[in-house]
Amino acid sequence: MNGKVPSIVLSMALVAGALAGCGGNNEKENAAPSGSQSPSGSSGASQTPASEAPKDEKPTEITIMLPLNTSETPPDTIKNEVEKLTNTKLTYQFFPADTYEEKLNASLATGSLPDVTYLKNQSTFINLKGAIRDGQFWEIGPYLNDFPNLSKLKTQILDNTKVDGKLYSLYIGRPLARQGLIYRKDWADKLQLKAPETVADVVAMAKAFTEQDPDGDGKPNTIGLADRNDLVYGAFKTVASWLSTPNNWGEKDGKLLPDFMFPQYIASMDVMKEIRDAKAMNQDFAATSKTDQVALFTSGQAGMYIGAMSDVDTLNKDLVKNVPTAVVDTQALIKGPNGELTTWSIPGYNNVVMFPKGAIKDEAELKKVLAFFDKMMTPEVSNLMFWGIEGTHYTVVDGKAKASEENKELTEREVKGFKDSVIGESATNGSYDGYYTLEARIHAEQFAAENEKIAIADPAAALDSATYTEKGAELQSIITDATYKYIYGKLDAAGFQKEINTWKSRGGDKIIEEINAARTK
């Protein structure tokens, strides 16, 4: 790399000239069929390939690009099985999740995206909206009804992924509200603390874990909360949501405003500041990676972790290796100071998959690719990709999938890479729910279900703003930096307000205007 980024961009941009030149013509040819052609004859015809493909038909060749969350590329074990079940010839291109966005943008700039392109998360999707509007991806909305399984995808979530009212993507579903607290129950019992029920209890627990020597070695070597440099999936947003801070956007006097303009946001920063000032959390959290955060918890140094409750399995696994007596539990449904009970929810998906026009040349080809995804939504294929091979990677207990204990490493290596690419969720693709033995994880699942009832959704999830697409991420960093500075005591309330004004003047005002205009449309 060494500062050569611009020249890399340039050289790739050059190649793009040639490639995108070809792509331009396709757009015109393809513009017509994307209308409302499907209702009459074609829907009946195209159901055939979806449901019962003739055995002797040539396998569809599909190239798939997706982020990889493990350290090495999985072997072909799962891929080969999937190919058999779906009559396809698949080429998977895995790229490390950490640098996936660059890879994505670079491939986009050079027009070299493959047939099927997974994004990384919701924010990559938002960043890509510009490219979607430019017509680089197939609009797939009109085709969904032709496929019996794809048409089962939840309408509400599909709506959340629409751009200008058109659907370009299939979603990878996730439970709406998995956020909560994971804590050391053995420590809490020792200090005679009950599971926290209010934000004040959470703060008190963090302080008690720091000051009262919960590990009983007579040294002040423990802290309460382990957090990381992530205001959203780290502790901050979840704590803020317990204090009823709106989820990204909230309504005030009939107008949508961003969350940081609400007094609850300031109150949330105050809570974090209180914990940090009391030295009850890692002091360097603004520079702490997730690996280091997890290490703080699993080494027995920190006793609380606020984030996705489903992380409890891995946290527990590594913690008991270091501290065999440790017991963890999960907790959610935490009340704010006035007894209000709220949390935040994601828009029902954590990633989407898209179909570039550069690689898929015509409608027939697109239908073949969609047919593959249609088959992915059958229980056989989705279980295979999510859980692995029955008997090897998991067993079925009480109609639920129980991940194999002894083959844990094998599953990690062979299956995990495919797990995050299964579209839909268990309700729509028929895959098994998980069977868990760890009590904390069972609690986590129950809390996740309870959380959904009290979750605040993002009212602007499906709304668009051109200014946001252009420089929203850049502007957001003003607020992110200011939030950290406030928690660290480098900014006071007035200073924070000043940063909000900077945000507004650099384009924030326009974003507010556009979001509200989109809402009343």
Next chain:
Amino acid sequence: MQQAIAKPEPALRSESRLSRRLIRNKWLYLMILPGLLYFIIFKYVPMYGLIISFKDYKPFDGINGSEWVGFKHFHRLFAESDFGAILRNTLVLFGMNLVFFFPIPIILSLMLNELRISFFRRIFQTLIYLPHFMSWVIIVSISYVMLTMDGGIVNELLTSLGFEKVNFLLSPEWFRPTYIIQVIWREAGWGTIIYLAAIAAIDPQLYEAARMDGAGRLRQIWHITLPAIRSVIVVLLILKIGDVLELGFEHVYLLLNSMNRDVAEIIDTYVYTAGLRQGQFSYSTAVGFFKSIVGLVLVMLANRLAKKMGEEGVY
């Protein structure tokens, strides 16, 4: 008229002379061909892409199909109120590199040169080369473990000595020292290679003569070694200035966080965030273009300065 007719003749003649020269030295020309191709393919041809900084580049429309927007992206760059800070941060880090880092390999190689026992010298050389082969990720991670406030060894040491803990990782004041110390640790040893080669080329008779005249070790260094490697130092200095803005994107990006962004955001990290993370290709190309211009100006200044001082310069 006559002139017009006469003109082609010398051109023709010089052309044939050129081709004759080409044929005569064909092997030499053939040998520079790969280098020439490298520069054309990887340095000159990509410059064509610079035009996207004057366009609203959309990948789907291609470079030629995108719309011209004139200096829009440059306007945005200079109007962004952060721009001043980013340029300042870049130049400050560059200055620190020059002042604190640049002399160290020279001093190191002078010291190495004075080592008598060659076994010890070789071991030492290898040891100081080693960090160069470690990636920044590793170096920054090691520093994190040492400097963190939650059990980092440096802060533990400070507390045991009765000092307050220092927030090395997050405070803006400590970013630059951390940066420069890491650069020295990683690169100082590697930087000695060229100086050591230059020193090895010095005629030993000069030292003998100096010793005869009663010059001590320090006098020999001052009057023989340093003047002998002076031109090497100047050339390396100019080249270093040419790299002005190559401050090690990876390194700075790894050290960058929300708390020290005010001093740690440099042009490279800004280009990366705006271009590759947020997909603003035209804008980030404009920023990168501007950076290259600053680099060019600095090299020309340094070269002129070198010539004024009686040195050869690089062109």
